[in-house]
Amino acid sequence: MSSLTQINPATGEILTPVEEWSADEVRAGMERARSASPGWASTPLTERLRYVARLREYITDHVEELARELASYTGKVYTEAMVLEVFPVADSLAYYEQNAVKILAAQRVKTPIVFFGNHSYIEYKPMGVIAVIAPWNFPFLLSVTPVISALLAGNCVMLKPSEVAPGVGVLIERCFQAMKLPDGVFQVAHGGRETGAALTASRPDKIFFTGSVATGRKIMAAAAEHLIPVELELGGKDPMIVFEDADLERAANAAVWGAFTNAGQVCMSVERVYVHEAVYQAFLTKVLEKTAALRRGVDYGSMTFPPQVEIVQTHLRDAVARGAKVECGGRAAEDGTLYFEPTVVSGVDHSMQLMIDETFGPVLPIMTFRTEEEALRLANDSIYGLNASVFTLDLAKAKRVTRQLISGNVCINEVITSMANPHLPFGGVKQSGMGRYHGPIGLHTFSHQTSVMASPGKKPREIGWHPYTPDRDQALAGLTRLLYGRNRSQGLKSWRVILRELLGTYKKRS
Ligand code: NAD
Numbered sequence: 001m002s003s004l005t006q007i008n009p010a011t012g013e014i015l016t017p018v019e020e021w022s023a024d025e026v027r028a029g030m031e032r033a034r035s036a037s038p039g040w041a042s043t044p045l046t047e048r049l050r051y052v053a054r055l056r057e058y059i060t061d062h063v064e065e066l067a068r069e070l071a072s073y074t075g076k077v078y079t080e081a082m083v084l085e086v087f088p089v090a091d092s093l094a095y096y097e098q099n100a101v102k103i104l105a106a107q108r109v110k111t112p113i114v115f116f117g118n119h120s121y122i123e124y125k126p127m128g129v130i131a132v133i134a135p136w137n138f139p140f141l142l143s144v145t146p147v148i149s150a151l152l153a154g155n156c157v158m159l160k161p162s163e164v165a166p167g168v169g170v171l172i173e174r175c176f177q178a179m180k181l182p183d184g185v186f187q188v189a190h191g192g193r194e195t196g197a198a199l200t201a202s203r204p205d206k207i208f209f210t211g212s213v214a215t216g217r218k219i220m221a222a223a224a225e226h227l228i229p230v231e232l233e234l235g236g237k238d239p240m241i242v243f244e245d246a247d248l249e250r251a252a253n254a255a256v257w258g259a260f261t262n263a264g265q266v267c268m269s270v271e272r273v274y275v276h277e278a279v280y281q282a283f284l285t286k287v288l289e290k291t292a293a294l295r296r297g298v299d300y301g302s303m304t305f306p307p308q309v310e311i312v313q314t315h316l317r318d319a320v321a322r323g324a325k326v327e328c329g330g331r332a333a334e335d336g337t338l339y340f341e342p343t344v345v346s347g348v349d350h351s352m353q354l355m356i357d358e359t360f361g362p363v364l365p366i367m368t369f370r371t372e373e374e375a376l377r378l379a380n381d382s383i384y385g386l387n388a389s390v391f392t393l394d395l396a397k398a399k400r401v402t403r404q405l406i407s408g409n410v411c412i413n414e415v416i417t418s419m420a421n422p423h424l425p426f427g428g429v430k431q432s433g434m435g436r437y438h439g440p441i442g443l444h445t446f447s448h449q450t451s452v453m454a455s456p457g458k459k460p461r462e463i464g465w466h467p468y469t470p471d472r473d474q475a476l477a478g479l480t481r482l483l484y485g486r487n488r489s490q491g492l493k494s495w496r497v498i499l500r501e502l503l504g505t506y507k508k509r510s
Pocket residue numbers: 133134135136137138142160161162163191192193194195196197198200210211212213214215216218219233234235236266267358360386428432433
């Protein structure tokens with residue numbers, strides 16, 4: 001059995017290692033989940049909600065301790081662990097506690113008149129066993145939210161946390177013990193890529209993946225083998241547009257927070273800023289002042305994953321080689337920690353990796369635009385489409401621009417926060433992924449939807465059933481015109497035959 005190393009990236013301290021699951025253990029875990037599945041699926045939702053309440057109570061009883069531990073496993077500062085991990089999880093649990101019954105109730109829909117007497121509805125049923133594969137940047141939030149959504153929808157869940165912050169998997173196990181779930185309903189398969197691949201190969205009923213585009217491709221290819229549905233929440237290169245009429249103080253604060261929170265390791269980080277040339281200098285000055293005021297270990301944390309520091313450095317080198325200017329920051333710590341200075345870069349363009357590829361680090365590149373069309377063209381010029389931000393005091397303009405942004409999420413005079421509203425669906429377009437969770441769709445995405453058309457069963461036949469007769473053809477043609485034609489009175493001419501045929505469905509014929 002091998003173990004995963006857990007370091008505190010902000011201090012270099014080595015913490016308790018975590019035992020990795022072998023492929024055999026994953027298979028055995030899947031069998032346990034399969035055995036638990038019928039019992040959990042038939043547990044009433046109201047009872048499942050009581051388990052979730054226990055988790056919320058445990059989390060809210062231990063807010064400080066959880067935030068401290070999450071900070072030690074990831075290098076993020078305590079406040080960010082609280083604001084961006086613990087709080088949104090509690091918020092999301094409370095949202096589903098209040099709304100799950102309504103969201104998962106059978107949903108009545110209309111029935112066309114030709115099926116007169118019938119009624120129709122959609123039923124939401126558990127899918128079986130869900131595999132949730134999570135990343136390291138928000139290892140608590142991005143694990144617990146999909147896991148709870150899947151559990152509430154009546155599924156058993158196997159979570160594969162990231163090997164980069166393996167202590168968080170253990171922390172999640174501890175939190176979930178407070179729920180006292182039946183055996184096999186929720187399991188944490190600790191491990192790295194091999195464990196993830198074994199989980200994908202163990203044929204879950206759905207794979208919910210959050211991580212990089214490269215891994216997303218591999219998971220989708222593996223899932224295709226058995227036609228397993230996948231939901232992919234992938235990377236981003238999120239643009240922020242600052243118009244000349246924006247409140248520059250707010251825009252600068254937002255850019256600095258949006259780029260440097262969680263050391264820029266946010267899928268929805270501000271990774272490209274386009275600012276109108278008329279306010280560029282004023283905006284840049286404010287951004288530099290605010291960046292200079294950030295305190296290491298208090299306002300910004302360390303990065304989490306050593307290879308990510310190298311990616312940041314590569315992007316910066318490439319940008320500088322192509323003519324960009326590092327206005328501030330740009331250096332990695334040399335004290336054995338993973339701190340990287342908050343970095344502002346000007347003079348950038350779309351020939352640079354820094355403006356094309358996901359940097360996922362504390363770097364804020366800024367370039368100018370002249371017209372709304374140019375800002376939109378630049379913002380949409382990306383393989384990604386996760387989030388975008390628009391800053392202007394003209395809300396009509398903001399909404400016009402929003403309609404033209406190719407993006408799964410948009411924030412107006414805000415950054416990142418659309419994800420924090422549990423009522424809003426969340427997900428990407430283009431290579432930022434496929435599928436949505438959060439909000440009502442966050443439970444539907446873990447459900448099989450069964451469409452039901454129900455007749456009281458007393459009529460001998462329906463109008464479209466045998467036998468076909470010339471009268472039936474005439475009635476159907478008349479009905480088509482009456483319901484959908486340009487001149488409905490034409491259809492009305494056939495009312496006698498329509499009525500006769502409709503009523504005829506109630507008559508027994510030999
Ligand atoms: P990653 O793709 O390297 O790893 C994610 C998870 O996949 C890990 O648990 C890893 O062990 C597992 N994995 C790796 N190879 C696998 C395989 N072949 N089969 C099954 N599982 C496998 O991503 P990461 O570096 O942990 O996370 C950073 C990325 O995640 C960034 O691109 C970021 O933008 C993205 N992200 C997206 C969102 C979102 O909601 N859209 C949120 C956070 C992070």
